[in-house]
Amino acid sequence: MCLLASLNPSKYRVFMGPLSPSQLKLRLDNLQGEFHSPIDFGMGFVTKGPRVQRRFSRRLRLMDIPQDLRGKTILDIGAWDGYFSFEFERRGAKRVLAIDAWNGRGLECFLLGHEHFNSKVEYLKLDAHDIDRDKLGAFDFVFCAGLLYHLRHPMLVLQKIRSVCTERLILETNSLIPAVHESTPLITFFPGDDFDTHGRHPGAFPTEAWVSDAMHLAGFARHKIVYRPSFKLLKKLAALATNQPQKGRLIVHAFVD
Ligand SMILES: C[S@@+](CC[C@H](N)C(=O)[O-])C[C@H]1O[C@@H](n2cnc3c(N)ncnc32)[C@H](O)[C@@H]1O
Numbered sequence: 001m002c003l004l005a006s007l008n009p010s011k012y013r014v015f016m017g018p019l020s021p022s023q024l025k026l027r028l029d030n031l032q033g034e035f036h037s038p039i040d041f042g043m044g045f046v047t048k049g050p051r052v053q054r055r056f057s058r059r060l061r062l063m064d065i066p067q068d069l070r071g072k073t074i075l076d077i078g079a080w081d082g083y084f085s086f087e088f089e090r091r092g093a094k095r096v097l098a099i100d101a102w103n104g105r106g107l108e109c110f111l112l113g114h115e116h117f118n119s120k121v122e123y124l125k126l127d128a129h130d131i132d133r134d135k136l137g138a139f140d141f142v143f144c145a146g147l148l149y150h151l152r153h154p155m156l157v158l159q160k161i162r163s164v165c166t167e168r169l170i171l172e173t174n175s176l177i178p179a180v181h182e183s184t185p186l187i188t189f190f191p192g193d194d195f196d197t198h199g200r201h202p203g204a205f206p207t208e209a210w211v212s213d214a215m216h217l218a219g220f221a222r223h224k225i226v227y228r229p230s231f232k233l234l235k236k237l238a239a240l241a242t243n244q245p246q247k248g249r250l251i252v253h254a255f256v257d
Contacts, residue, residue, distance in 0.1 A: 019116050021045075027112055034105040037083030039113055047081070047109075056083065062227045063145070063172060063251055069093040075139040075164060077128050078147035081109035085121045088143070097136065099126040103193075129153060131160040138166050145172040149203030152192030158218040168255055169220065175250035176205035177232060179240035185210035188245070205247050220254035227251035 019027065021043050028045060038048035038056050046053065066072075070092035076085045079098030088096045100106060102125050114121060124136075128151060142165045148154050161169055176186060190204035191197065206214070208225065215223045229235065229248020239246045 018118060024116065031105065031109055031112065034081075035109050036080045036106065039081060039083055039086070039109075041113070041116055059145075059172070060087065062249075063170060064226045064253070065091075065143075065170060067091060069141075072140045072167075073097075073138075074141045074143060075099065075136065077131075077142065077144045077161070078150070079110065079123070080106045082113050082119075082121065082123075084143060084145065085110075085123075086113055086117060086119060089117075089119060089121050095139075096121045097139070098123045099128070099131075099136075101125070101127050128157045129160070131157070131164060133164045136164055138164050140167040141165075142169045144169065146174075148173040149190065149205055150193050151204055152190070152195075154187065154204050154206070155214055155217065158214050162218040162220060162256075165256060168253055169215075171211070171252045171254065172227075173211070173250055173252075174203060174205050174247045175211065175229060176207045176245050177229060177235045177239060177248055178207065178245040179236050179243075182207055182236075183209050185213045203247075205245070208250055211250060211252055215252065215254045218254075221257045223252050223254035225250065225252055 024041055024043065024045055028041070028047065035047035038046055038053040040046045068091065069088055072093045073095040074088045074093045074097070076088065076096060076098045077100075079085050079100045082098055085096050085098040098110065098121055107125065110123060113119065114123070128147060142161050144161065148157075148171065151157050176188060178186065185207060187204055187206040187210045188201055190201050208228070212223065228250060232248060235246035235248055
């Protein structure tokens with residue numbers, strides 16, 4: 001594990017980046033197709049089109065993240081190009097640490113935003129399985145979106161998350177929608193992203209019941225579901241017709257006390 005970040009105390013401003021339009025265009029062209037999120041670099045440069053912009057605006061709204069994060073410390077796990085980390089900084093968070101396995105060029109995307117926005121978000125290339133409170137410290141909020149179903153040991157990672165979380169976990173994940181037995185705490189077997197699943201196991205998708213039980217086992221005192229998959233009944237019918245469980249987004253806030 002190596003700490004890559006050095007802090008820059010300047011404040012993040014969306015439209016006052018240090019790169020000129022021509023420099024920015026060159027750097028963005030070099031990362032063509034590598035961004036996952038619609039990052040608005042200003043001067044008309046947004047890394048994704050209107051459809052993805054709408055999807056991310058909706059995600060942000062549904063996640064119910066406090067608008068005012070002043071004074072909060074936040075760990076963003078699976079940060080990729082930094083969309084959410086930069087947003088937390090914009091909302092006034094005191095400390096943001098972005099971690100990711102960063103196997104592709106996501107870190108380059110993150111670093112371009114980091115430079116352009118003069119961001120003080122800290123970052124660390126780290127596998128979520130290796131989260132360690134002694135090395136990272138503790139965080140008021142832990143944010144974990146689109147990560148759980150990538151993990152080989154999701155329960156273990158939730159326990160590690162709890163060990164660094166002092167207030168609230170915000171978890172967004174794909175969940176499993178079986179035709180029946182939805183109230184059973186099921187999760188699909190998934191050996192991890194590095195393993196060939198022959199297309200059979202696209203991720204560790206848990207039922208809502210699994211997520212609820214896992215939150216308790218990880219040591220969270222309570223949790224609330226803030227979003228359940230849309231078109232759930234139709235998905236259950238599709239699961240029945242195809243004999244394949246379907247999936248849909250689930251958002252949970254879990255509290256330490
Ligand atoms: C689907 S993307 C989610 C990105 C972003 N959080 C979002 O919700 O839009 C999953 C991210 O998790 C990262 N990731 C996958 N497995 C990981 C692991 N074991 N530890 C840390 N990061 C991981 C990937 O590199 C990728 O950036």
